Amino acid sequence: MKIVMFTPAVQVSAIGRMACLLTAALQAAGHTISIVRAETEQMLHETTHDFGAELVAWTEVARVRGLLAAADLVVHQIGDNYQLHQGCLEWLNEAPGIICLHDYFVGHLFCGWAQHRREEACTILEKWYGPNAAASFFQHPDSESFIEETHRSAPMTEWICAMGSAVITHSSWGIARVMDACPGPVRVVALPYSAPAAPVRHAASRDDMLRVLTVGHVNPNKRVASVIRAIGGSETLRAMTVYRLVGAIAPAVVVALSTLARNSQVNLLISDQVEAPTLIRALDEADVVICLRLPSLEAASASAIEALLYGKPVIVTDTNFYSEIPDDCVIKINPEDEVGALQRALAQLHADPVLRATLGERGQRWAQATFSADKYAAQLVAVGADAARARPVQQAMNALARTLGSWGGSSDMLGGAHTLGPLALFNNSNPD
């Protein structure tokens, strides 16, 4: 099968890394893969993951069209970052395909796309979420309030999923919006990820110090301040813990967190964004990896999966994707008692190296069995076949929608139970 995959390919993209693993698995299964780089033009010169496949920029229109003309299956890797996924949006209308949805909130992606299409964007917002959403969506002063105000009321999940012929996503917690919007099959498949090339040393500490690590862009939703407060609230943890942050961080955030750590007498190391070998070393050296999220918007967390694959004990927030991890493979923190629960968990892990080792091994075994690129590749091909079977139904629905629209009927009229119910063939458009 000839597969064209639109994806970010740059090395800073975790989705690009996942797509790279997937490409290898698909190639191993005998398929031919072409990668269309989806990053914004300014990033197209940056170094990419090693896909071992043909790479074409989304801006090379003739080449992309040539690939699409010969393709059996088109895939779009979608995450909440316009800079990394612009090419997907530019081609989705012409080349709809399977959407691999990495985030159940794609508000930032939508905002980027809407920069020069405000009127069209407001129409879309009103269609999915009503006039109030359209009026307020672009009025938030900063990213934090934007996420806080829109992640439940207007996550834009429906907007993106309606453009796909099928959707694969990586956990079940946000699936209802996907099912509402996607006209084709929808399937949940565990995100493939890897722990590249590092020896795992469960008893990493050479002293009694507890090395705690958080990986990824330091946003408020990663709850770093709560971790500092939890450590700072315990005399033992203050004395025996080193807390390290690895990932992009804004200068103002550096100042704020450093001040909080100093006042709390917490040993905080801020490493900013690092190259892959440095990140691997940081993971290797960590005794505990903390992957808190609130709100949690991802379909799956690559950093949590990576930490599990490295055999590290992982602490997560008991919400959404993280809640779907087996209880005995991670420590889950109740978000309503975040600092207290976190403090107890860290104290327990510090005091009990055997627990750290046991938890890490159990999580690793589960992650290795679950987050498999081979399984994902097989599911992708199967969903492609399902989508092809669903296509005639979608085309019939589109034809009816066009007819009703030409008579002056609205999409609400077609979508209403009185119209859609009797046209029962559409009830089976989502075979899963």
Add this chain to the structure above:
Amino acid sequence: MKVLIVNNMAPFVWGGAEELAVNLEKNIIAAGHQAEVLRLPFQWEPAARIPSQMLMVRAMELINVDHVVALKFPAYLIRHPKKTLWLLHQYRQAYDLFDSAHTNLPFGAEGEQLRNVIRNADNESLRESRHVFTNSEVTRQRLVKYNGFDAEVLLPPVNDPALFAGGQMGDYIFAGGRINNMKRQALLVEAMRHAGPNTRLLIAGPPDSPGDAAELQAAVERADLGDRVRLDLRFLPRETYAEYVRGAAAVAYLPFDEDSLGYVTMEAALAGKALITTSDSGGILGLVKQHETGWVVEPDAKALADAMSAVFAQPRKTADYGQAARALWLHLGINWPATVERLLR
């Protein structure tokens, strides 16, 4: 030529339109063609379900058909390159009944949208048809007013004219056809309370619902008219129906704003019977002319009673009205061979 007649179907309801379709089929075959009737189910309640039924009709593909003759909404939305409309009914709740608030379409924006969808679909179907005929002048005028399309009036013939020949003037007024509120048989019963003592009434035909039958029976009992009003409420064999017409002194038919001349009046005229109707009965007035072919009165029990009494008070005049009604009908020259020829041209 292979001709498909496309009509609606409300399961287990049979009326004039169904008879017309069957007889059209028979007469197209008699003219040397092949013909079949395709009946498409249509349920207009709740109104919100109408669009899905319109879409299903529109989505159908006809093969092995040379010519389509379509009769009613939404069946006439069916697509075919050689389609002739013989409009018996548009969906009046989206037209004149919408304007008069006698509609089942919801109030407000939802109803407006439904009305627009129906009208736009009708317009599309009218545009794509090779010929458009209506079954009455009333229907034609409505089409001009609301859709901006003109049409030729093609009045439907009586299906079995031989059945209505050779009758005698009997001692009752016959009221035939489907029994329901729109046909106002209850008003005739009410009129009988005021009519002369020798006035007799026979109401015969299939009730639309058990409630329609019960209501009429109760009205007769309440007025203690059991000796002068006879009810035969059932689907009548055609021969029985014709016998009732042939044996009547006059025929009364009072539908509210009927589109067409009405089979009851057409058959009564053919049988040479004087006709009684009301001033608001629409297309029926094409055959009932005041003091020429019968009586046209206000839809009022006392006015009706006077007309019904006059049937028996002046039998000579009643007979003359009957002959005038027959002459008027025959003058219209409506017959099946000519009708088939126009529809298939």
